[in-house]
Amino acid sequence: MSDPAPDLLELRGVSKHFGSFRAVDEVSFTVRPGARHAVIGPNGAGKSTLFGLVSGTLPASAGSLLLDGRDVTRLPVHRRVGLGIAATFQHSSLFLPETVLENVLLAALRRAGAGAGRGPAGRRRAGARAAATAQARTLLERVGLPTRHDLPAAELSHGERRQLEVAVALATEPRLLLLDEPAAGMSPAETERLTKLIAALPEEVTVLLIEHDLDMVFELADTVTVMHLGNHLTTGSPDEVRASAEVQSAYLGTTEVSS
Ligand code: ADP
Ligand code: MG
Numbered sequence: 711m712s713d714p715a716p717d718l719l720e721l722r723g724v725s726k727h728f729g730s731f732r733a734v735d736e737v738s739f740t741v742r743p744g745a746r747h748a749v750i751g752p753n754g755a756g757k758s759t760l761f762g763l764v765s766g767t768l769p770a771s772a773g774s775l776l777l778d779g780r781d782v783t784r785l786p787v788h789r790r791v792g793l794g795i796a797a798t799f800q801h802s803s804l805f806l807p808e809t810v811l812e813n814v815l816l817a818a819l820r821r822a823g824a825g826a827g828r829g830p831a832g833r834r835r836a837g838a839r840a841a842a843t844a845q846a847r848t849l850l851e852r853v854g855l856p857t858r859h860d861l862p863a864a865e866l867s868h869g870e871r872r873q874l875e876v877a878v879a880l881a882t883e884p885r886l887l888l889l890d891e892p893a894a895g896m897s898p899a900e901t902e903r904l905t906k907l908i909a910a911l912p913e914e915v916t917v918l919l920i921e922h923d924l925d926m927v928f929e930l931a932d933t934v935t936v937m938h939l940g941n942h943l944t945t946g947s948p949d950e951v952r953a954s955a956e957v958q959s960a961y962l963g964t965t966e967v968s969s
Contacts, residue, residue, distance in 0.1 A: 716743075716778065716779060717740040717741060717742055717743075717776075717779075718741050718742060718743040718745075718777065718778060718885065718886060718916050719740065719741040719764065719775070719776070719777055719886060719916075719918070720740045720741075720775070720776040720779075721737055721738055721739055721740070721760075721764075721773070721775055722738055722773055722774045722775070722776070723736045723737070723738055723772065723773035723774070724736070724737050724738070724760070724763055724770050724772070724773035724774070724775060725737070725770065725771045725772040725773050726756070726759050726760075726762070726763055726768060726770060726771050727771040727772075732940045733756045733759040733940050734756040734759050734760050734763065734940050735756075735940040735941050736772070736773065736941075736942075737756075737760060737773075737937070737940075737941070737942040738773075738942060739935050739942060739945045741886070741916060741918055741933075742916075742933075743885075743916055744913040744914075744916055745916050745917070745918075745932060745933050746908070746909075746917050746919070746930050746931050746932050746933070747916070747917065747918050747919065747931060747932070747933040747934075747935065748918075748919045748920070748921060748927045748930065748931035748933070748934045748935070749761075749918065749919070749920045749934075749935045749936075749937060750920070750921065750922075750924065750927055750934060750935070750936055750937070750951075751936055751937035751938050751943070751960065752938065752960065752961060754939070755937040755938050755939065755940070756937055756939075756940040756941075757890070757920045757937055758799075758890055758920065760937070761797060761799075761888050761890050761918075761920065763775065764795065764797075764886075764888060764918070765787060765790060765795055765797040765888055766782075766785060766786055766787040766789075766790045766795070767787055767797075769784075770783055777790075777793055777794075777795065777886070780793075782795075791820075791821075791882055791884075793885075794882075794883070794884050794885030794886060795884060795885075795886045795888070796879040796880070796882045796884035796886070796887050796888065797879065797887075797888035797889075797890070798872075798875040798876060798878075798879050798888070798889050798890060798892060799875075799890055803875070804863045804871060804874060804875060804878070805863065806862065806863050806864040807862055807863075807864060808862065808863060809859065809860050809861060809862055809863070810850065810855060810858045810859050810860070810861055810862075810863055810866065810874055811843070811846055811847070811850065811859040811860065813863050813874060813877075813878055814846035814849055814850060814874070814877045814878055814881050815839075815842055815843060815846045815881075817878045817879075817881035817882050818842035818845050818846050818849075818881040818882075819838060819839065819842045820882070821881060821882045821883055822838045822841070822842055842881075845881065846877075846881060847859070849877040849880050849881055850874075850877055852877070852880070852907070852910075853873040853874070853876050853877040853880075853907055854873055854903055854907065855870060855873055855874060855877065858870065868895045868896070869895075869896045869897060869900030869904075872892050872893070872894075872895075872896060872900075872904065873900075873903075873904065873907070875892070876889070876892065876904070876907065876908075880911075880915070884915060885914065885915065885916060886915075886916050886918060887911070887915050887916070887917050887918070888918050888919075888920075889908070889917065889918070889919045889920065889921075890920045891920055891921055891922060892904055892908075892919070892921070893905075893921060893922075893923045893926055894922065901923060901926060904926075905926050905929055905930060908930055909929075909930060917930075919931065927948075928948050928952070931948055932947070932948070933945065933946070933947065933948075934946065934947070934948050934951040936951060936954070936956075936957050936960065938960040943956055943957060943960060944956065944957060
């Protein structure tokens with residue numbers, strides 16, 4: 711038997727304390743390359759806080775985070791983006807007055823800028839912009855917004871904004887894509903389209919997904935982590951998690967884990 715591939719992401723006893731309150735309390739689990747890994751748990755479980763620790767928007771109080779075995783715990787957000795971690799947030803981070811295309815383009819150009827070498831600056835910038843524009847158009851098509859390029863992002867519907875956020879995140883060419891409740895507030899048709907989009911992402915993009923819509927979770931995920939009150943309850947296959955009595959009791963009175 712060959713060795714299993716090394717983990718893309720490893721969380722080792724990661725904690726986030728707000729004063730004496732432990733929003734995330736010594737959470738450990740791993741995410742393998744190519745995974746469709748969901749994080750579920752009742753409101754207040756610490757899921758979004760955990761994503762903040764992985765993306766770098768929140769400093770960890772304790773523990774460590776490894777990307778490809780490299781300790782990234784103390785790296786700022788932009789360095790983590792450079793290493794391939796991209797996130798969409800529960801609360802939108804779009805530039806609403808800018809056009810749909812410009813939102814994706816800005817992210818693609820930031821990525822190109824991060825990797826650009828030396829050379830005549832003007833020509834290089836024009837070339838980078840043309841390449842990034844083509845990439846942005848392709849991404850907008852992929853997320854299902856092929857005819858909306860010139861509208862201000864503010865004019866998109868709620869569901870379209872979430873699609874645009876995914877395109878913006880993909881424009882940074884992530885290896886690890888963090889999606890925090892991407893289907894929140896979406897219509898069933900929009901949720902269905904988003905589910906297909908995530909399912910169709912190439913395997914090089916590992917997905918870590920927080921989602922309340924458990925139908926979407928169990929349709930997409932190959933691995934599920936359950937959090938409750940800041941603690942890691944379990945990580946396992948969708949079937950294992952569905953069958954877990956501990957998970958059932960954590961959800962009692964909030965959301966049912968249905969099949
Ligand atoms: P989830 O995403 O699972 O619903 P969160 O990670 O948003 O949960 O929040 C976990 C807990 O941490 C909640 O009780 C929340 O009120 C608390 N929390 C989150 N951010 C802060 C903060 N900046 N200061 C204090 N408490 C916070
Ligand atoms: Mg949340």
